[in-house]
Amino acid sequence: MVSIICTLRHHTDELSCCAFSPSLLATCSVDKTLRVYNTADFSELPYSPLSGHGYGVHCCRFSSCGSHLLSCSTDGSVIVWSSDTGEATAVLQHPGRIPLRVCALAPDSSLLLAGACDGTVALWDFPSKTLRSTVSEASVVACCFSPCGQFFVTGCTHGDLKLWDVDVSLLHAEKDAHDLGVTCCSSAPQFRVGEYGCCVEFRLASCGQDSQLKIWIVSQPYAMKLLHTLTSHSAPVLSYDTHHKHMNHYEIISLSPSMPWIATGSMDRTVNVWRIGDGDSRTGKYLTDNCLSCFSKTKGRKLPGHSRLLVADWSEEDVQTWLCEEGLEELVCNFKANNIDGPELSQLNKETAAELGIESVGLRSRLLRKIEALKSEQSGSEAPDEFLCPITRELMKDPVIAADGYSYERESIESWIRGKNKTSPMTNLPLQTTLLTPNRSLKMAITRWKSSQ
Structure with missing residues:
Protein backbone atom coordinates (compact mmCIF):
# COMPACT_ATOMS: atom_id res chain seq x y z
CA MET A 1 0.00 0.00 0.00
CA VAL A 2 1.26 3.48 -0.90
CA SER A 3 -0.19 6.62 0.67
CA ILE A 4 0.80 10.26 0.33
CA ILE A 5 2.25 12.07 3.37
CA CYS A 6 2.73 15.61 2.09
CA THR A 7 3.22 17.80 -0.98
CA LEU A 8 6.00 20.41 -1.20
CA ARG A 9 5.49 23.33 -3.60
CA HIS A 10 8.46 25.66 -3.18
CA HIS A 11 10.51 25.39 -6.39
CA THR A 12 9.78 27.85 -9.19
CA ASP A 13 10.83 25.54 -12.03
CA GLU A 14 10.86 21.83 -12.84
CA LEU A 15 12.45 19.39 -10.41
CA SER A 16 15.63 17.62 -11.45
CA CYS A 17 16.52 15.47 -8.43
CA CYS A 18 15.72 14.72 -4.81
CA ALA A 19 17.64 12.82 -2.12
CA PHE A 20 17.09 11.59 1.42
CA SER A 21 19.48 11.48 4.34
CA PRO A 22 18.39 9.75 7.57
CA SER A 23 16.82 13.02 8.76
CA LEU A 24 16.58 15.36 5.77
CA LEU A 25 15.10 15.58 2.28
CA ALA A 26 16.88 17.69 -0.35
CA THR A 27 15.44 18.73 -3.70
CA CYS A 28 17.03 20.59 -6.59
CA SER A 29 15.67 22.28 -9.67
CA VAL A 30 16.31 24.07 -12.92
CA ASP A 31 15.53 27.21 -10.87
CA LYS A 32 19.24 27.01 -9.74
CA THR A 33 18.40 26.26 -6.10
CA LEU A 34 18.33 23.41 -3.63
CA ARG A 35 15.74 23.16 -0.87
CA VAL A 36 16.20 21.18 2.31
CA TYR A 37 13.44 19.83 4.58
CA ASN A 38 13.35 18.22 8.01
CA THR A 39 11.76 14.78 7.62
CA ALA A 40 10.26 15.01 11.11
CA ASP A 41 7.52 17.33 9.82
CA PHE A 42 8.77 18.27 6.30
CA SER A 43 9.22 21.89 7.29
CA GLU A 44 11.82 23.77 5.25
CA LEU A 45 15.05 24.46 7.14
CA PRO A 46 15.89 28.10 7.96
CA TYR A 47 18.92 28.15 5.65
CA SER A 48 16.92 26.85 2.67
CA PRO A 49 16.91 27.56 -0.26
CA LEU A 50 20.58 27.13 -1.10
CA SER A 51 21.75 29.35 -3.96
CA GLY A 52 25.25 28.96 -5.30
CA HIS A 53 25.02 27.62 -8.84
CA GLY A 54 24.87 29.89 -11.86
CA TYR A 55 22.69 27.51 -13.85
CA GLY A 56 20.18 24.75 -13.22
CA VAL A 57 21.06 22.11 -10.62
CA HIS A 58 20.86 18.58 -12.07
CA CYS A 59 21.71 16.28 -9.18
CA CYS A 60 21.93 16.31 -5.38
CA ARG A 61 23.32 13.64 -3.06
CA PHE A 62 23.87 13.26 0.69
CA SER A 63 26.93 11.60 2.17
CA SER A 64 26.25 8.33 3.98
CA CYS A 65 26.50 10.02 7.36
CA GLY A 66 24.20 12.81 6.19
CA SER A 67 26.58 15.63 7.17
CA HIS A 68 27.39 16.66 3.59
CA LEU A 69 25.04 17.58 0.74
CA LEU A 70 26.45 17.63 -2.80
CA SER A 71 25.01 19.30 -5.88
CA CYS A 72 26.18 19.56 -9.49
CA SER A 73 25.08 21.89 -12.25
CA THR A 74 25.34 23.06 -15.83
CA ASP A 75 27.91 25.57 -14.53
CA GLY A 76 30.42 22.69 -14.36
CA SER A 77 30.82 22.68 -10.60
CA VAL A 78 30.07 20.43 -7.65
CA ILE A 79 29.24 22.34 -4.47
CA VAL A 80 29.63 20.67 -1.08
CA TRP A 81 27.19 22.02 1.51
CA SER A 82 27.06 21.51 5.25
CA SER A 83 23.77 19.79 6.11
CA ASP A 84 23.84 21.45 9.53
CA THR A 85 24.35 25.07 8.50
CA GLY A 86 23.72 25.22 4.75
CA GLU A 87 27.18 26.74 4.28
CA ALA A 88 29.04 25.96 1.05
CA THR A 89 32.20 24.30 2.37
CA ALA A 90 33.83 23.56 -1.00
CA VAL A 91 33.41 24.12 -4.73
CA LEU A 92 34.97 21.57 -7.08
CA GLN A 93 35.26 22.69 -10.68
CA HIS A 94 35.33 20.22 -13.57
CA PRO A 95 38.73 20.70 -15.27
CA GLY A 96 37.01 21.55 -18.56
CA ARG A 97 34.14 23.51 -16.96
CA ILE A 98 31.80 21.06 -18.68
CA PRO A 99 28.14 20.88 -17.58
CA LEU A 100 27.81 18.17 -14.95
CA ARG A 101 24.75 15.91 -14.99
CA VAL A 102 25.34 13.49 -12.12
CA CYS A 103 27.52 13.12 -9.03
CA ALA A 104 28.14 10.44 -6.40
CA LEU A 105 30.06 10.14 -3.13
CA ALA A 106 31.75 6.97 -1.94
CA PRO A 107 30.08 5.33 1.09
CA ASP A 108 33.05 6.26 3.29
CA SER A 109 33.19 9.80 1.82
CA SER A 110 36.71 9.22 0.55
CA LEU A 111 36.03 9.85 -3.14
CA LEU A 112 33.73 12.06 -5.19
CA LEU A 113 32.63 11.21 -8.71
CA ALA A 114 30.98 13.49 -11.28
CA GLY A 115 29.85 12.77 -14.84
CA ALA A 116 29.90 15.49 -17.49
CA CYS A 117 27.89 15.81 -20.68
CA ASP A 118 31.06 15.49 -22.83
CA GLY A 119 31.60 11.99 -21.46
CA THR A 120 34.30 12.92 -18.96
CA VAL A 121 34.10 11.32 -15.52
CA ALA A 122 36.07 13.24 -12.92
CA LEU A 123 37.25 11.60 -9.69
CA TRP A 124 38.28 13.71 -6.69
CA ASP A 125 39.82 12.84 -3.34
CA PHE A 126 37.02 14.15 -1.16
CA PRO A 127 38.85 14.99 2.10
CA SER A 128 41.50 17.09 0.29
CA LYS A 129 39.17 18.16 -2.57
CA THR A 130 41.93 17.46 -5.09
CA LEU A 131 41.34 15.99 -8.55
CA ARG A 132 42.72 12.45 -8.82
CA SER A 133 41.94 11.56 -12.42
CA THR A 134 39.49 11.73 -15.29
CA VAL A 135 38.29 9.11 -17.73
CA SER A 136 36.63 9.66 -21.09
CA GLU A 137 33.47 7.78 -21.95
CA ALA A 138 30.46 8.29 -24.15
CA SER A 139 28.05 10.89 -22.78
CA VAL A 140 27.86 9.88 -19.10
CA VAL A 141 24.43 10.27 -17.55
CA ALA A 142 24.74 7.82 -14.64
CA CYS A 143 27.32 6.87 -12.05
CA CYS A 144 27.51 5.27 -8.62
CA PHE A 145 30.01 3.68 -6.24
CA SER A 146 29.93 0.07 -5.13
CA PRO A 147 28.78 -0.30 -1.51
CA CYS A 148 32.36 -1.01 -0.44
CA GLY A 149 33.67 2.08 -2.26
CA GLN A 150 36.36 0.08 -4.09
CA PHE A 151 34.70 0.35 -7.51
CA PHE A 152 32.40 2.64 -9.42
CA VAL A 153 29.95 2.13 -12.28
CA THR A 154 29.20 4.47 -15.17
CA GLY A 155 26.31 4.38 -17.61
CA CYS A 156 26.28 6.16 -20.94
CA THR A 157 23.90 7.16 -23.72
CA HIS A 158 25.23 4.30 -25.88
CA GLY A 159 23.60 1.82 -23.48
CA ASP A 160 26.74 0.39 -21.87
CA LEU A 161 27.42 -0.14 -18.17
CA LYS A 162 31.10 -0.12 -17.17
CA LEU A 163 32.78 -1.16 -13.93
CA TRP A 164 35.98 0.65 -12.90
CA ASP A 165 38.32 0.46 -9.95
CA VAL A 166 39.25 3.65 -8.10
CA ASP A 167 42.51 3.82 -10.10
CA VAL A 168 40.28 4.28 -13.15
CA SER A 169 41.11 0.92 -14.69
CA LEU A 170 38.26 -0.63 -16.67
CA LEU A 171 37.29 -3.97 -15.10
CA HIS A 172 34.20 -4.92 -17.07
CA ALA A 173 31.99 -3.51 -19.82
CA GLU A 174 28.39 -4.70 -20.17
CA LYS A 175 27.60 -3.77 -23.75
CA ASP A 176 24.05 -2.73 -24.66
CA ALA A 177 22.77 -3.13 -21.10
CA HIS A 178 19.86 -0.89 -22.14
CA ASP A 179 18.65 -0.18 -25.65
CA LEU A 180 18.85 3.53 -26.54
CA GLY A 181 20.97 4.32 -23.51
CA VAL A 182 21.41 3.99 -19.75
CA THR A 183 19.81 6.75 -17.70
CA CYS A 184 20.63 5.84 -14.09
CA CYS A 185 22.37 3.29 -11.90
CA SER A 186 22.41 2.70 -8.16
CA SER A 187 24.02 0.04 -5.99
CA ALA A 188 22.31 -1.70 -3.07
CA PRO A 189 23.90 -0.97 0.33
CA GLN A 190 24.61 -4.64 1.12
CA PHE A 191 27.52 -6.60 -0.33
CA ARG A 192 29.31 -9.92 0.20
CA VAL A 193 32.85 -9.81 1.52
CA GLY A 194 35.54 -12.31 0.56
CA GLU A 195 38.11 -13.94 2.80
CA TYR A 196 40.57 -11.08 2.32
CA GLY A 197 38.05 -8.40 3.24
CA CYS A 198 37.36 -7.24 -0.31
CA CYS A 199 33.97 -6.86 -1.98
CA VAL A 200 33.21 -9.94 -4.06
CA GLU A 201 29.54 -9.38 -4.91
CA PHE A 202 26.89 -6.65 -4.81
CA ARG A 203 23.64 -5.81 -6.55
CA LEU A 204 23.23 -2.99 -9.02
CA ALA A 205 20.03 -1.45 -10.37
CA SER A 206 20.06 0.30 -13.75
CA CYS A 207 17.41 2.11 -15.77
CA GLY A 208 17.22 3.10 -19.40
CA GLN A 209 15.46 4.53 -22.38
CA ASP A 210 14.14 1.02 -23.09
CA SER A 211 11.55 1.51 -20.29
CA GLN A 212 13.21 -1.17 -18.20
CA LEU A 213 14.66 -1.33 -14.71
CA LYS A 214 17.26 -4.10 -14.42
CA ILE A 215 18.80 -5.68 -11.34
CA TRP A 216 22.31 -7.08 -11.79
CA ILE A 217 24.69 -9.14 -9.66
CA VAL A 218 28.19 -7.68 -9.97
CA SER A 219 30.82 -10.16 -8.83
CA GLN A 220 34.48 -11.01 -9.08
CA PRO A 221 36.19 -11.79 -11.35
CA TYR A 222 34.32 -8.72 -12.54
CA ALA A 223 31.26 -10.01 -14.29
CA MET A 224 27.68 -8.73 -14.40
CA LYS A 225 24.79 -11.18 -14.39
CA LEU A 226 21.23 -10.02 -15.07
CA LEU A 227 19.00 -11.05 -12.19
CA HIS A 228 15.66 -9.28 -12.81
CA THR A 229 14.10 -7.12 -15.51
CA LEU A 230 11.15 -4.97 -14.43
CA THR A 231 9.00 -3.78 -17.33
CA SER A 232 5.91 -2.26 -15.70
CA HIS A 233 6.86 1.22 -16.94
CA SER A 234 5.33 2.44 -20.17
CA ALA A 235 8.04 4.96 -21.06
CA PRO A 236 11.77 5.54 -20.50
CA VAL A 237 12.82 5.28 -16.85
CA LEU A 238 15.20 8.08 -16.00
CA SER A 239 16.16 6.85 -12.59
CA TYR A 240 15.93 4.09 -10.05
CA ASP A 241 16.28 6.59 -7.25
CA THR A 242 16.49 9.91 -9.04
CA HIS A 243 14.52 10.27 -12.32
CA HIS A 244 11.60 8.51 -13.90
CA LYS A 245 10.14 9.65 -17.20
CA HIS A 246 6.64 9.09 -18.58
CA MET A 247 5.43 10.61 -21.85
CA ASN A 248 7.85 13.57 -21.80
CA HIS A 249 7.03 14.31 -18.15
CA TYR A 250 9.79 13.96 -15.60
CA GLU A 251 9.22 12.23 -12.31
CA ILE A 252 12.03 12.25 -9.77
CA ILE A 253 12.19 9.38 -7.31
CA SER A 254 14.27 8.96 -4.15
CA LEU A 255 14.14 6.32 -1.41
CA SER A 256 14.67 7.20 2.26
CA PRO A 257 17.47 5.18 3.94
CA SER A 258 15.77 5.18 7.35
CA MET A 259 12.01 5.39 6.74
CA PRO A 260 9.50 3.59 4.46
CA TRP A 261 9.20 6.68 2.26
CA ILE A 262 9.57 7.56 -1.38
CA ALA A 263 9.85 11.15 -2.63
CA THR A 264 8.66 11.94 -6.16
CA GLY A 265 8.81 15.15 -8.15
CA SER A 266 7.98 16.34 -11.64
CA MET A 267 7.75 19.18 -14.11
CA ASP A 268 4.84 20.68 -12.19
CA ARG A 269 7.47 21.85 -9.63
CA THR A 270 6.05 19.85 -6.74
CA VAL A 271 7.51 17.10 -4.56
CA ASN A 272 5.32 14.43 -3.00
CA VAL A 273 6.40 12.20 -0.14
CA TRP A 274 4.80 8.74 0.04
CA ARG A 275 4.66 6.08 2.73
CA ILE A 276 5.07 2.49 1.56
CA GLY A 277 3.51 -0.52 3.27
CA ASP A 278 1.18 -1.08 6.21
CA GLY A 279 3.72 -2.00 8.86
CA ASP A 280 5.74 -0.04 11.37
CA SER A 281 6.96 3.10 9.64
CA ARG A 282 10.15 3.07 11.73
CA THR A 283 11.39 -0.36 10.69
CA GLY A 284 13.31 0.91 7.69
CA LYS A 285 13.01 -2.55 6.09
CA TYR A 286 11.15 -1.41 2.99
CA LEU A 287 14.17 -1.16 0.69
CA THR A 288 13.64 -4.56 -0.90
CA ASP A 289 12.64 -5.95 -4.27
CA ASN A 290 9.15 -6.55 -2.89
CA CYS A 291 8.81 -2.92 -1.93
CA LEU A 292 9.96 -1.82 -5.37
CA SER A 293 7.49 -4.18 -6.98
CA CYS A 294 4.72 -2.74 -4.81
CA PHE A 295 5.62 0.77 -5.88
CA SER A 296 5.89 -0.21 -9.56
CA LYS A 297 2.48 -1.88 -9.54
CA THR A 298 0.82 1.01 -7.74
CA LYS A 299 2.57 3.56 -9.92
CA GLY A 300 2.62 1.57 -13.15
CA ARG A 301 0.23 4.19 -14.53
CA LYS A 302 0.98 7.74 -13.60
CA LEU A 303 -1.02 9.47 -10.91
CA PRO A 304 -2.74 12.80 -11.47
CA GLY A 305 -1.25 16.20 -10.85
CA HIS A 306 2.25 15.69 -9.56
CA SER A 307 3.21 12.79 -11.85
CA ARG A 308 1.79 14.35 -14.98
CA LEU A 309 -0.53 11.74 -16.46
CA LEU A 310 -2.38 13.42 -19.32
CA SER A 381 5.39 20.63 -20.24
CA GLU A 382 4.94 18.76 -23.51
CA ALA A 383 7.09 21.06 -25.59
CA PRO A 384 9.26 19.20 -28.13
CA ASP A 385 12.83 18.90 -26.93
CA GLU A 386 14.14 21.01 -29.82
CA PHE A 387 12.08 23.94 -28.53
CA LEU A 388 13.93 23.90 -25.20
CA CYS A 389 17.18 25.77 -24.57
CA PRO A 390 19.96 23.19 -23.97
CA ILE A 391 21.32 25.30 -21.10
CA THR A 392 18.18 26.09 -19.10
CA ARG A 393 15.81 23.40 -20.50
CA GLU A 394 13.17 26.13 -20.78
CA LEU A 395 10.96 26.93 -23.77
CA MET A 396 12.87 29.42 -25.92
CA LYS A 397 11.50 32.88 -26.60
CA ASP A 398 14.37 34.32 -28.64
CA PRO A 399 16.31 31.37 -30.11
CA VAL A 400 19.69 32.08 -31.67
CA ILE A 401 22.22 29.86 -33.43
CA ALA A 402 25.72 29.80 -31.98
CA ALA A 403 28.93 28.93 -33.81
CA ASP A 404 28.58 25.28 -32.74
CA GLY A 405 25.39 24.99 -34.81
CA TYR A 406 23.10 24.56 -31.80
CA SER A 407 20.21 26.87 -30.94
CA TYR A 408 19.98 28.51 -27.51
CA GLU A 409 17.89 31.12 -25.74
CA ARG A 410 19.73 34.38 -26.47
CA GLU A 411 19.97 35.50 -22.84
CA SER A 412 21.29 32.11 -21.71
CA ILE A 413 24.06 31.72 -24.30
CA GLU A 414 25.08 35.37 -23.91
CA SER A 415 25.37 34.83 -20.17
CA TRP A 416 27.36 31.65 -20.83
CA ILE A 417 29.83 33.51 -23.05
CA ARG A 418 30.12 36.45 -20.63
CA GLY A 419 31.13 33.96 -17.95
CA LYS A 420 34.36 33.34 -19.90
CA ASN A 421 33.03 30.10 -21.34
CA LYS A 422 34.40 30.29 -24.88
CA THR A 423 33.51 26.68 -25.55
CA SER A 424 30.26 25.13 -26.71
CA PRO A 425 27.90 24.07 -23.88
CA MET A 426 27.02 21.02 -25.99
CA THR A 427 30.34 19.84 -27.46
CA ASN A 428 32.96 21.52 -25.26
CA LEU A 429 34.81 22.52 -28.45
CA PRO A 430 36.02 26.12 -28.78
CA LEU A 431 33.52 28.54 -30.31
CA GLN A 432 35.15 30.00 -33.41
CA THR A 433 33.11 33.17 -32.95
CA THR A 434 30.73 34.60 -30.38
CA LEU A 435 28.44 35.84 -33.14
CA LEU A 436 24.83 34.74 -32.61
CA THR A 437 22.35 34.41 -35.49
CA PRO A 438 18.59 34.70 -34.85
CA ASN A 439 16.84 31.40 -35.60
CA ARG A 440 13.64 32.85 -37.05
CA SER A 441 12.31 29.57 -38.41
CA LEU A 442 12.59 27.95 -34.96
CA LYS A 443 10.97 30.95 -33.32
CA MET A 444 8.05 30.71 -35.77
CA ALA A 445 7.73 26.97 -35.10
CA ILE A 446 7.59 27.60 -31.34
CA THR A 447 4.97 30.31 -31.85
CA ARG A 448 2.84 27.97 -33.98
CA TRP A 449 3.16 25.21 -31.40
CA LYS A 450 2.15 27.53 -28.55
CA SER A 451 -0.90 28.68 -30.55
CA SER A 452 -1.94 25.08 -31.16
CA GLN A 453 -1.93 24.42 -27.43
Missing part, protein backbone atom coordinates in the same frame (compact mmCIF):
# COMPACT_ATOMS: atom_id res chain seq x y z
CA VAL A 311 -5.88 14.50 -18.29
CA ALA A 312 -7.34 12.59 -21.21
CA ASP A 313 -6.01 9.37 -19.65
CA TRP A 314 -7.36 9.95 -16.13
CA SER A 315 -9.82 7.49 -14.63
CA GLU A 316 -12.72 8.54 -12.41
CA GLU A 317 -10.56 7.74 -9.37
CA ASP A 318 -7.75 9.94 -10.74
CA VAL A 319 -10.16 12.85 -11.10
CA GLN A 320 -11.43 12.40 -7.55
CA THR A 321 -7.86 12.28 -6.22
CA TRP A 322 -7.05 15.48 -8.09
CA LEU A 323 -10.09 17.23 -6.59
CA CYS A 324 -8.85 16.36 -3.10
CA GLU A 325 -5.32 17.57 -3.93
CA GLU A 326 -6.72 20.91 -5.12
CA GLY A 327 -8.90 21.47 -2.03
CA LEU A 328 -12.15 20.64 -3.82
CA GLU A 329 -13.11 17.63 -1.69
CA GLU A 330 -16.75 18.77 -1.49
CA LEU A 331 -17.12 18.11 -5.22
CA VAL A 332 -16.05 14.47 -5.07
CA CYS A 333 -19.61 13.20 -4.51
CA ASN A 334 -20.93 15.23 -7.48
CA PHE A 335 -18.22 13.90 -9.76
CA LYS A 336 -18.60 10.34 -8.51
CA ALA A 337 -22.38 10.40 -9.03
CA ASN A 338 -21.89 11.63 -12.61
CA ASN A 339 -18.98 9.27 -13.43
CA ILE A 340 -16.67 12.10 -14.48
CA ASP A 341 -13.33 10.86 -15.82
CA GLY A 342 -10.40 12.71 -17.42
CA PRO A 343 -11.84 13.42 -20.88
CA GLU A 344 -15.09 14.74 -19.36
CA LEU A 345 -13.16 16.84 -16.84
CA SER A 346 -11.23 18.57 -19.62
CA GLN A 347 -14.49 19.43 -21.43
CA LEU A 348 -16.25 20.99 -18.45
CA ASN A 349 -17.50 24.57 -18.87
CA LYS A 350 -19.88 26.87 -16.99
CA GLU A 351 -22.99 25.18 -18.33
CA THR A 352 -21.92 21.57 -17.84
CA ALA A 353 -20.49 22.34 -14.39
CA ALA A 354 -23.90 23.68 -13.36
CA GLU A 355 -25.51 20.47 -14.61
CA LEU A 356 -23.37 18.53 -12.14
CA GLY A 357 -25.37 20.08 -9.33
CA ILE A 358 -22.68 22.55 -8.25
CA GLU A 359 -24.94 25.36 -7.11
CA SER A 360 -22.28 27.72 -5.78
CA VAL A 361 -21.13 30.09 -8.54
CA GLY A 362 -17.88 30.72 -6.69
CA LEU A 363 -17.15 27.01 -6.39
CA ARG A 364 -17.88 26.46 -10.09
CA SER A 365 -15.55 29.31 -11.01
CA ARG A 366 -12.81 27.92 -8.76
CA LEU A 367 -13.18 24.49 -10.36
CA LEU A 368 -12.96 25.90 -13.89
CA ARG A 369 -9.88 27.96 -12.99
CA LYS A 370 -8.19 24.84 -11.62
CA ILE A 371 -9.03 22.90 -14.79
CA GLU A 372 -7.64 25.65 -17.05
CA ALA A 373 -4.47 25.86 -14.95
CA LEU A 374 -4.06 22.08 -15.16
CA LYS A 375 -4.46 22.02 -18.94
CA SER A 376 -2.08 24.95 -19.29
CA GLU A 377 0.58 23.22 -17.18
CA GLN A 378 0.34 20.01 -19.15
CA SER A 379 0.47 21.78 -22.49
CA GLY A 380 3.55 23.72 -21.45
